[in-house]
Amino acid sequence: MSYLNPYSRLQTIHSAQEILELAQNRSYKLSMKSSLRLPRLERTRIREIARVQEFAKQVKSRLRDAVEGFPTLEKLHPFYYELTDLIVGVDKLKQALGAVYNSTRPIENIADRHIAQLKTATDIREMKRARRAAKGRISSIVRATAGNLDLMIEARRVLVRLPGVNTTIPTIVCAGFPNVGKSTLVRAVSTAEPEIAYYPFTTKEVIVGHLTVGNQTIQIVDTPGILDRPMSQRNEIEKKAIAAVKYLANVILFMLDASETCGWTFEEQMNLYSEVKRSFPLTPTVIVLNKVDITPSDHLAVARAKLPGAFEIVASSGTGVAELMQEALSEVDLEESTPTSSPD
Template sequence: MTSIYNFKRIAPVPDATDFLDIVLSKTQRKTPTVVHPGYKITRIRQFYMRKVKFTQDTFDEKLRQILEEFPVLDNVHPFYADLMNVLYDKDHYKLALGQINTARHLIDAVAKDYVRLLKFGDSLYRCKQLKRASLGRMATIMKRQKDSLSYLEQVRQHLARLPSIDPNTRTLIVCGFPNVGKSSFMNKVTRADVDVQPYAFTTKSLFVGHMDYKYLRWQ
């Protein structure tokens, strides 16, 4: 079990509109763009099947990246699991990741269905309509993930601001009533730089500092 997690490595999560733009523009750039009516029907089918498969692969790559980069609460140290539950509500967090995973499987199923239909496309027009319908259904699935993507981006931004904490090292917890000098104490004895205000209820985040005492490192 890893004790320190580098949450800053999690890539930004685009909103649903940007997500679609990224995927569809990549499909346009990376796959052939011209097909002629004079081509054999087998070549026309392959042209559109390739576009559907490439779009599905790109969706899968982007969605899988989100699922792999965000921490799985059951696999992280209990300290981080409890902290994330307090900050983000673990049920909401798990639901959002679950919906992203479901969308990935739905897009995969749509692509397989339309690739199967394209194998029997009997004209350029028919194949083009099938390709358009498949990409439209994939886009609809992603648009429904708008709230989950937005929520996960908020979580990512917050996680990136969390200090690096090693739950397995020697730890002193400074807590107490408001405005009694906790932040000032941390600034004095550690290398932390906590903003200190002259009025109560001003420290609203988790702060971590490190110090050496008798050749031992404390956090």
């Protein structure tokens, strides 16, 4: 469901040099067959006017298309707005979009001014000088905004890869250390094959699944690289990327592996759980003990003592999953799906 990403339809954005080359090629490929019977001076006049018009049109349309392809930033859902701000900076992107769009305004005036000269020119050399001058001035405008185009190109490269998450339906977010069984759970409860998508500032990918309860679709998200290690090990940008999740999570499933086959001690997992609770104090959190079928009885007894009421499941076989999801869904207000969390 990548189409849910508001940037998914962004078309290729050309660099300043590419725009000028494309415009130049198009302006020189114009057919002037209808003017073949005219005197050479008039044929040249018609050709040079057409070249200036086409060059200006191509440049202007490519610059405006690059800008208008972006969604209105103020209308983005907060999740995508926050990620945009992290990736490129909303203010920087707005400035670049505005500068590129504004650069198109004088292009038509330049073209009109030189076309007027072409209409009154009395010799071929004067016409060619006017055409070269028009293209030169328009090219200068494009080159002056090259840096803004480069910023837009780089922003698009990352933004089109953002996960396509539905920001209008309730969302369950899975948290916990790697290998505790989060992605297995997402696949177990999803009614279709989950989508795997890129998430910025991590080396892993987000897994987005969906399930249907009555007439309501619920989204369940595994966020590898997001809520899976202590905050002390993260830089400021990573912390902000985590904060963006607050705009999605209606309920958090925090999964622990008491068998410790995930590679993390139970104490380390409990410390991470405490951090997640502190970071999302207003978001309902359901505690899950996974892999209980392979957990030694003494380990399981310790986990039960520390986490009374935790749901015990075996995600790989589905044991206990139905009861877990019933509890998770009871924490989701299907009438009002706006997350209430506000991370520290």
